[in-house]
Amino acid sequence: MVTDTLQERGRGGGRALGLSVPPVLALLAVLAVLPTLLSLRLTLPVGPFYWDLFIYFDGANRVFDGQMPAADFFAPGGPLGYWLFAGTLALFPEGQPLLIAQWCLLAVTAPLMALVLVDVDKRSRTLAFALLVPFLVFSLLPVNVEEYYFYPGIDGFGIYNRHTSQLLYVLAAALVFVESRRRLLPVIAGAMLALFLVKITGFVAGGLLCALAFCAGRVDLRGALAVAAAFVLGLGLLQATTGVVLPYLADIAALVSMNTDSLLPRFIQASSIHFRVVGPIAVLVVALLWLDGRSMLRRLGGLRPADALATARDLADRDLVWLGATAFAALFFETQNTGGQGFIFVWPVLLRILVRANRFKGAAFVTVIALVAAASLPTFMQVAQRGARALVGQVNYVALPHQHLKTLGSVSQRPEVVERARKLMTAYAGFPETWRYFSAQKMLPSFTLYTEPDFQLTWLMAADEAAGAILAYEAQHGVRFETIMNINFVNPFPYLLDRHGTRLVAIGADPFRAVPDPDAAVLDAVRGTDLVLYPKCPVTDANDKLLSLYAPALIGHDRIALSRCWDAFVRPGLAAR
Incomplete structure (x- = not known):
């Protein structure tokens, strides 16, 4: 398995680092503080495109009126974000609106992440916290990776892009690390249904990850059919009770027709904007190809018809393939965005590479570790640093x-x-x-x-x-x-x-x-x-x-x-x- 190194240390390794609290309890403790913060009349420093936030108030007010997204009004995002915002706003009418918009998705992501943490914690508490900490940072801070203005401020734009990236983070963490079928399948079904109802390009990116998990044997045919059935059933119930699904599909088609630019320039633009991450990932892909390529060719050279399926699964489950596919999915998603938390859902794959890096020796080991750090830390530090700077900067x-x-x-x-x-x-x-x-x-x-x-x-x-x-x-x-x-x-x-x-x-x-x-x-x-x-x-x-x-x-x-x-x-x- 991908966690052999940390499995050997088990929970002892986590305790050695002072991680005696189960990660699920840590998650619950953080969530318990949020209602208090939303009950206070807080201010945040206004930042670029802050008025994007007001779209949620327009949508929420329509929801309060009994209007349904897509069915009764045309919206740039899926209906789930407006429903969650409206529900949270009703509970906390005095809450800072950007915090409401940022945190309302935790009603979906937190339960799914808890299933991931319970499963991973059974084998390695350190690994579970390595998944939890970035999840909390990205979920709690209303900050994008992109910086559009030099004064400290909070980003009111790209909210549904951030929501999508956070859902994809949970999905990727589950597909890479969760071993229990009864925990994995609900996470996949829940994440994919939420992705569909938040932003369709995120759903496509999630579908690419699920397809790879199926090819790699992480999800078997029966599990895939169960997830598909749950997804279709969820959409059917939603259509029957709200009538939003078919109009939402029509709205997606309308948006696609209004945004028919060639994808190639968008891929180039997204690569340029996120080069601080794309560059190290590309070099890491090349490094893994160099280090694992001969092993993969030998496996193909010894292919026999009897073990063709096992060979295909083994090749699909390689670090190189997971990284390449996830990075492509992230880049595709960013071609449709002007702001968000791009590439955060590559982190679980980078973590998988990190915990397996001891199979390399000498310079190869150092190179892989350095490239994993270069690919993961910039996004994490950018969001954390900008969030801290905004909170401290508003003192004056x-x-x-x-x-x-x-x-x-x-x-x-x-x-x-x-x-x-x-x-x-x-x-x-x-x-x-x-x-x-x-x-x-x-x-x-x-x-x-x-x-x-x-x-x-x-x-x-x-x-x-x-x-x-x-x-x-x-x-x-x-x-x-x-x-x-x-x-x-x-x-x-x-x-x-x-x-x-x-x-x-x-x-x-x-x-x-x-x-x-x-x-x-x-x-x-x-x-x-x-x-x-x-x-x-x-x-x-x-x-x-x-x-x-x-x-x-x-x-x-x-x-x-x-x-x-x-x-x-x-x-x-x-x-x-």
Whole structure:
């Protein structure tokens, strides 16, 4: 087995390192602290693309309304994330929203990881903790591997990418290390079902790992059929009770049709972004090919028909094959991402190589150990270091003042950045022709506008202003807008004002990647919306494109200047009431 070295030491090796507590209890102890943290009104330093987080509030508010992801609104991710976020938000309404979004997946990953830990702990406590510690670091810290801004901050984007990578980590750990069939099969079925419901490319990557496990004999035919049956049964029950599965498949097809770029440039880009990991892995693959290649060729040379299946399984179960396949799956997954915790699920395979490295001698042993460290430590240290830097850095930050943002405003940033955001609001409102020029040229005011904390703060300030302006308009005119839509990437206003979101429209509305052309049903839903907001601080090409998509449904609405940063389209009759 892959854990021979540590199995010989057993639990004694773990105790020698001070690991006397069973890893499952350590996991439970960490989980027990989280509800307390979510009950506190904490702030986190706002970071790049923080507004991606607001998509979850839009989705959660729709779930509270009884809407179903995919069936009642178009979403950039699978339904599971919105359900988990909504459930956790209902339990902890005062919790810091990014922590809720990050930790809600533990409702799925923690039980599955516990099954892995119980199985591995029976043979080696050290190995079990070597799997647990990275899992906790990646699961608890809302931090991506990629760094898009130099000030300390927490990443509000790539959340469902992080969720997917964490699920793949649990799946890889189970496929590589779990020996008990009654523990392995539930982990595979649960992880694959969750992957399907979070992000389809993660499901494909997980399928590649499962296929290798089957070829390597880690999962037999009966087990594979049992997992497939459980998966199909789970989807069938979900379709019967919620009706989301078939619409979700249709949404996936729509997203694929909107993102038909060649994969080769994306592979090159993903390799470049993650070269600090891809490079050492590639060298390690070459090293293992050099060290094990002759052994594999000898096994093939002595192949007899009678032991063809055993030979195929032996070759598929080699470190070289596991590393190559897992790295390819990770690289494929990253071709569809702009942020997340890329390549973390290669760690269990690297750990397998590490515990078997004593079969090499001399320079070969040193080379393998060094390459395993080079391939695993950068990602771990990047996430840990950025998380620690953000938490320490906010000591000198100030909280964002607001009136109407609820917990969405639980953020902080450097005082001078907050003051800059206030002045930008004045500039956006006072010189509109400047920003209209940028929009007409299909340019942003800054090439990296959405990564900049001052933009994220400006957007939050503008949202606070819009919510106050809506309440003031309603009080002045004796009306109440029950449905609110925002011609923008995000729409937290129904949640902030306890209203309803327009059915069928896309949330996380990137018009260039994730908004299908509206059909008659979508336009009818927009036409019936009481209030449609249009942001002007600043005017952007993306917002103008969204407006052009929905313009046919707004012909009868009255356009008003709601505030200095917002126009609004009011449903006929409401403005004059």
